[in-house]
Amino acid sequence: MSQIRDRVPDVNDAEVAAADGSGPDGWEARLPGRLAELRVERDWSLDELARRTGVSRSTLSRLERAEISPTAALLGKLCSAYEKTMSQLLAEVESESPQLVRSGQQLVWRDEASGFTRRSVSPPQRGLRGEVMEGVLQPGADIPYDRPPVPGQEQHVWVLEGILQLTIDGDVHQLRNGDVLRFRLWGRSRFRNPSTKPVRYVVVIVQQ
Template identity: 65%
Template sequence: MGDDLEARLARRLSELRQERGWSLDDLASRADVSRSTLSRLERGEISPTAALLGKLCVVYERPMSRLLAEVEPEPPQLVRAATQPVWRDRATGFTRRGVSPPHPGLRGEVIEATLEPGADIAYEEPPVPGLEHHLWVFDGALTLTVGGTASSLTPGDCLRYRLWGPSRFVNPGRAPVRYALLIVLP
């Protein structure tokens, strides 16, 4: 994620908290994240991890893609590969490319994701209950656990599911796993 995008994201996270009239302590309690981490995040002193953004998306009741879309300019109809926003969580080895930019008037979007070998990302709950996903693996292996049911996916496999509870993405292999995720809002 570029520096400008990170700065806009930090501002948007601060705005969301203020729109609700919450203090940093209120948000820390709701998100189960330390007040100091949230303060540093809103000031743009640190980059968020996927897990941290996931927790904030739950509290703010929006998918991560919607949150990231709120800090992007109005999306064009055609998005060239070179201009698609890319966000990296270097701590977990997760890279996310917004293939089709989300828009408030649309219900679906496509992202491309890559998880480095050994990556393990868990989300405690979905940002929006009932969120529909279609996950299609291109390269590598992925173990995806949704609501307590684990599925091992390899190239060409596609798993359709709705998010009602926790989920976990694990790359158990020795090579990166690359997949597309179609997200459909309920």
């Protein structure tokens, strides 16, 4: 299984991350071109995109030229700028997902450095408003997000195993087996595992 590091890139960011689909015909090979298309569609310069994301111009340029692969944090910042969920962005460079999504077809990101695994269980599909993601955080894992891709986005977080400390717009919630937190996300969020065992949870996203 490939890995992807989840951290905030800076001006000197030369780190490379990879994920499933990184072969010559996989989604990762097509992602840089799609990111460049999205910027051009909005008539944004690299400087403008850097201003909107807080990511250096040089990092964005290297990403669009496929010289580096995006970290999870960088991809999250781009998704926020383009008002797309990560699953929506990846779906744009994948063939359309079938009605029945087999386990082996579900895209998995694994960030062993921060202890985070993300599985796109039910990716976006034309005509459907919902998507489902499964997350696993190892003990001590702490994943912050600056903002949602779409302000006011509706999410439902359901803990299957373990303890999840979830901070939504400054409010801290401790969720245990079977607990569900439902909310609309306007600002920062943070997923943290404060326990000594992994936590497994499901995130259901409902598009507006």
